[in-house]
Structure formats: structure tokens, C-alpha cells
Amino acid sequence: MLTNGSNRSLEDIDKSGLVHAFSALYSQKDRDLVIWDHAEGLWLTTVDGDRYLDAAAGLWCTNIGYGRKELAEAAAEQMVRTSSVHCFAQFSNEPVIRLTDRLLDLAPENMRRIVYGNSGSDANDTQVKLVRRYNNVRGLPQKKKIISRLSAYHGSTIASGSLTGIPLVHRTFDLPIEGVLHTHMHDFHRRPSHIDTMDAYVRWLAEELEALILHEGPDTVAAFIAEPVTGAGGVLVPPEGYFRAIRAVLDRYDVLMIADEVITGFGRTGAWFASPEFGMGADLISVSKGITSGYFPMSACLISERVADVLYGEKADDGLFGHGFTASGHSVAAAVALANIDILEKEGLLANATRMGEVLLRRVREAVGGHELVGDIRGKGMIIGVEFDADRANGRPFADPTAVGSLLSKSALEEKLLVRGGHGRVLAAMAPALIATEADIEEIVHRFVRVVDRFADKLTVSGLKG
Ligand SMILES: Cc1ncc(COP(=O)(O)O)c(C=O)c1O
Structure with a gap:
């Protein structure tokens, strides 16, 4: 029997103490671990x-892949060098500066600034806050709603879980929060029966989005969020022309596009970022997972010139940027990310x-x-x-x-x-x-x-x- 030094097995301790994500709690004790x-x-x-x-x-x-010593070595070296240092106020560290330079180099050409975090969920929460601040600074305090899509997965925190379009993430948690709406997902295999061509489907999806924006009032709609390729919601590859059609609708009503590249970023679809190939024209991009190949928690929100110009042009009375976490821009995470990007590139x-x-x-x-x-x-x-x-x-x-x-x-x-x-x-x-x-x-x-x-x-x- 495997034990932790006491006479209880690992399985016993797990089943009596550990809450597993996305599992039925009532059946935990009967599960084969x-x-x-x-x-x-x-x-x-x-x-x-x-x-x-x-x-x-x-x-x-x-x-x-698993077990790459280069990442372990990068983490160990950086832990000894700086342990836990933060990026609040004027403080910074070398790996996060180098990573910022590297990411902005790899990212779509319009990206200018980066906010770091620790998970895909917190990256999308940060996007909600960036969008709110963007329109507050622009003097448009009513323009705050965010449109996501049914079946999308954007995380499980209060805000990102609201953006997620999967009922089990909402049920029993009183989600979604006010101001988050969901339109249809592209899902050609499960499309409405009256639609028979891809072109007609793309048109229908764009019209549905436009109808929702008009129904809510364009003055109240701030952003649209989408995964370039929908992951957990069904591995749904967008139909040809889909994101261009969506982007055109957003442009008509001054609505930002957030690309959730938490799965697609860092090579999954064969490119550093998947959103450009699909013509998303993202104003904001979320990444996590592949940035460190999951070896160390890290996320990043990439901010385009369009949004950065507003945020950085803010007046003094808009106050401090009151956002960030203890581990935002963690030097060890950044060192691991750099080693990971090296491997993706060299190999x-x-x-x-x-x-x-x-x-x-x-x-x-x-x-x-x-x-x-x-x-x-x-x-x-x-x-x-x-x-x-x-x-x-x-x-x-x-x-x-x-x-x-x-x-x-x-x-x-x-x-x-x-x-x-x-x-x-x-x-x-x-x-x-x-x-x-x-x-x-x-x-x-x-x-x-x-x-x-x-x-x-x-x-x-x-x-x-x-
Ligand atoms: C597209 C997408 N966004 C956000 C998230 C949330 O990331 P995390 O689980 O790191 O909070 C996920 C997780 O699977 C995801 O697939």
C-alpha cells in the first residue's frame, strides 16, 4: 500500500480530502483513481x-511533451536567483522583460502591451476588466456587455465562467453574471435543419450576432470573445469566412474582438497564434497553457495598439491601474516560458x-x-x-x-x-x-x-x- 508516511493509502487520503475539478462530487468515493x-x-x-x-x-x-529537463533547469536556476519577486509599481525582472519582448515579436503585428497572470480563466477575467476600463476611459460607461458563444469554454471563475457557454459551468453557481450574453456557436454538424450550405450558415451566424447587438443596443455592447478553434466545446473549426463576417459586424458597432488563444496559442494549429489565419483581427488576445507547455502556471493578455492607446492615454483622475496578482509576471514562470519557446522554435x-x-x-x-x-x-x-x-x-x-x-x-x-x-x-x-x-x-x-x-x-x- 502506498502511503504518505501514515497508515492511510494515497487513494484514501485523496478520496477523503481532495476536491477534483469537473467531477461529480457525490461519486468521488466510488471512482477508480x-x-x-x-x-x-x-x-x-x-x-x-x-x-x-x-x-x-x-x-x-x-x-x-512531458519531462523536458531544460524547463526544470530554467525553473531551478531562476528560483535560486530571484525566488518570488513581483511586478507591482516599478519592480520588474529580467526573464519577464525578455519574455515580453519575445511575445510581442511573435504576436500579430498590432499587439503592443502585455498583462500577465496565472491561468486561462484569470486572463479572460482580466480581458473583461480591460474592456470595462477601455470604455470608461473613453467616456462610454454604458458600453460594457460582452458577447460570447454557446458551447465556448473560457474558464471557470466568476467572469470567465460566465463567458463560458456550457450550462454545467453556470448551474448552481448563479452564472452568468449580468452583462454577459451568448450567441450561437459555429457547429456545422449540428446546424439548424433549414441551412444546407456553409456560406448560408456563416451568413446566418453573422446575422444572429448583429440582431443580438441591435436588440441589446450597440451603445451597450463592448466586446465579443471567441476561441479561434473551439476546444472543450467540441473541437469546432470555424467555417471559411466566419470570423471575417463576424469581424465586419463588430466593426459596424465599435465592438472589440477578444481572441481566446489559451488552447491555440504556441503552435497547436501550426502557428504561434491561430487568430490571424482566421481573419479575427483581434484587439485583445488571451494565452496560457502552451506558453509554458503547462509546466508552470502563467497566462498573458496581449493588448493591441487600439486598446493600449486609450488605456495609456488616460487622464490622471482615472486613477491607478488597480489590477494584478502576486504572481503576475513571475520570474520563474517567465524563465520557463522562454525555455519552452526556445524548444518550440529550435525543434x-x-x-x-x-x-x-x-x-x-x-x-x-x-x-x-x-x-x-x-x-x-x-x-x-x-x-x-x-x-x-x-x-x-x-x-x-x-x-x-x-x-x-x-x-x-x-x-x-x-x-x-x-x-x-x-x-x-x-x-x-x-x-x-x-x-x-x-x-x-x-x-x-x-x-x-x-x-x-x-x-x-x-x-x-x-x-x-x-
Ligand atoms: C479556450 C480556453 N480558455 C480558457 C481556459 C481556462 O484556462 P484555465 O483552466 O487555465 O483557467 C481554457 C481551459 O481549458 C480554455 O480551453
Whole structure:
């Protein structure tokens, strides 16, 4: 029995004391725990010696793979040098200055300033505050509402959880807060039945957004937030022309575009940032996860010239910028981020993400594209989603996606393959580390075929098929 020095097992202590994120609390005691011991490359090993192939890069974040000593060394060196220093008022540190320079160099050309934080959620909270301050300084105190999209995931704090468009993040927490609205997500596979072409769908989505802005009153709408490729909400790649059409609507009503690049930033789609390729024309960008490959908590909000000019032009009576956290611009996080960016650059991992992402999408399509339960397979770079339907012929979804989705997750765990599920849909999302080789992709696909077979068997036995 593994213990912490007392006579209780790790499992016992975990189950009686630790609150797990996004899990049903009432069922915690009955869950089989998976306790990691160590990790390398795409592989994770439990304390019992079981090896799992991680096709999800943790929570879409270990872009350089597990176990890179360069990051550990950068962290250790910086911890000894500066330990915990802050960036309040006039205080700064060398790694965060160098990182700022590097990020502004890699970012879309209109980005000028950076606010640091510790998580994707707090980055999006900061964006809400930046948008509020931007319009207060402009003398437009009514212009504060933010439009997000149903199925979007932007975090789980009070503000970012409100931006999220997934009911389970709202339920029982009294969210969303006032001033956060949701329009439709692009989701061609689950589009309204009267729409049959992509062009018509893009037009409909843009018109829906415009109708919402007009209904609320353009003077009250400040910003729109979107992931370039929707991650947790279903791996939804925007249709051709979608963000350009949305951007045109925003421009008509003086509404800012916030690109949530928490998943897509730092190579996931084959570029440092995904928003330019989709024509988002972002005014503000959130990043986290891939900035340190998840090795150390860090986030950043990138601020464009348009917004920075207003914030930096503020009058003295607007007061101090009363925002920031103890660990904003943490020197160790910045040192880790710099070492991570070095690896992404030197090892050509963005190009590898494009190349291996194409192989992954093609091989998954070849392997399970014809399966009677597979409704749609989509992706961009190293992020792909396989959506399952109750009736493939007419694209009918499962009546109980949560119960069916848990059969899918169980099947994946039994095959020791880590994939992410979906909310409100039955989905297997794969987003392997960007270091994946063709052999890794083959192993992922090989296991995934067995996962789908197992899932089909469980579904038949469960009676949940309809
Ligand atoms: C697009 C996006 N934004 C924000 C977040 C929230 O990040 P965090 O969990 O670090 O708060 C996530 C997390 O998965 C995400 O996928």
C-alpha cells in the first residue's frame, strides 16, 4: 500500500480530502483513481506502473511533451536567483522583460502591451476588466456587455465562467453574471435543419450576432470573445469566412474582438497564434497553457495598439491601474516560458504540428471514418475531434450525451489512451504534444480503433443507443 508516511493509502487520503475539478462530487468515493507517478514524451505512468498514451497533451497544454529537463533547469536556476519577486509599481525582472519582448515579436503585428497572470480563466477575467476600463476611459460607461458563444469554454471563475457557454459551468453557481450574453456557436454538424450550405450558415451566424447587438443596443455592447478553434466545446473549426463576417459586424458597432488563444496559442494549429489565419483581427488576445507547455502556471493578455492607446492615454483622475496578482509576471514562470519557446522554435514543432496534424486527421478518418457510430471528424493542426451520433444517416445526436460520453471515456481509459470528452455531445478530442512522430500517431490511431470497438460494445449492452 502506498502511503504518505501514515497508515492511510494515497487513494484514501485523496478520496477523503481532495476536491477534483469537473467531477461529480457525490461519486468521488466510488471512482477508480489514476495517480500519476512520472511522465515522459507522450507517456504517463501511474504509481502502479501502468502506462498511458496521452493523446490530449494533458489539458491541451504539454506542447513540448512531458519531462523536458531544460524547463526544470530554467525553473531551478531562476528560483535560486530571484525566488518570488513581483511586478507591482516599478519592480520588474529580467526573464519577464525578455519574455515580453519575445511575445510581442511573435504576436500579430498590432499587439503592443502585455498583462500577465496565472491561468486561462484569470486572463479572460482580466480581458473583461480591460474592456470595462477601455470604455470608461473613453467616456462610454454604458458600453460594457460582452458577447460570447454557446458551447465556448473560457474558464471557470466568476467572469470567465460566465463567458463560458456550457450550462454545467453556470448551474448552481448563479452564472452568468449580468452583462454577459451568448450567441450561437459555429457547429456545422449540428446546424439548424433549414441551412444546407456553409456560406448560408456563416451568413446566418453573422446575422444572429448583429440582431443580438441591435436588440441589446450597440451603445451597450463592448466586446465579443471567441476561441479561434473551439476546444472543450467540441473541437469546432470555424467555417471559411466566419470570423471575417463576424469581424465586419463588430466593426459596424465599435465592438472589440477578444481572441481566446489559451488552447491555440504556441503552435497547436501550426502557428504561434491561430487568430490571424482566421481573419479575427483581434484587439485583445488571451494565452496560457502552451506558453509554458503547462509546466508552470502563467497566462498573458496581449493588448493591441487600439486598446493600449486609450488605456495609456488616460487622464490622471482615472486613477491607478488597480489590477494584478502576486504572481503576475513571475520570474520563474517567465524563465520557463522562454525555455519552452526556445524548444518550440529550435525543434520546429510548429511545422511538425501542421505535418503530424494532417497525418492524424487522415489516419483517424481512414481508420474509423466509416464506423456506424462516427458522425463527423474534424480538425486543424494538432487538434482533432471525432463526434459520435446515435444515427449516422441523419446525424441524430444521442439522447443522453453525458451517459453515452462516459461509456466512451471508460473505453478510452481501458485502452490506456487519454482523450478529452465533449460537453453536451459525445466526442473524443485529440490534441497530442507537438513532438509526436508518425509512430506515435500510428499508436494513437491503433488504440483509438480499439476504443471505438469497446465503446460500440458497451453502448449495445447499455441500452443507451437511441
Ligand atoms: C479556450 C480556453 N480558455 C480558457 C481556459 C481556462 O484556462 P484555465 O483552466 O487555465 O483557467 C481554457 C481551459 O481549458 C480554455 O480551453
